[in-house]
Amino acid sequence: MPTSLKPRKLVALDVSEFLLYSVTTELSRKVRSLTLQSARERESARCTFTEVRPDIIFHAPR
Structure with a gap:
């Protein structure tokens, strides 16, 4: 994770x-x-x- 983002909260979803x-x-x-x-x-x-209404969403394709 890039240290410049420094999120307060991270929600990770995966199958x-x-x-x-x-x-x-x-x-x-x-x-x-x-x-x-x-x-x-x-x-x-x-x-x-x-x-949560995230500010940024990262999507990793399959």
Whole structure:
């Protein structure tokens, strides 16, 4: 993660729970608030975007 962004909160969604768990250790050292969520649950992910209203979205293509 670029250090110039310095997010206060990071919400990470992925279809792979293993990959979310894998990045937890590194990201938790760099971000004050870290939320991990499965992207497989479409309605839950939609609610998260509505609630959090992110400034920036990074999308990694498959």
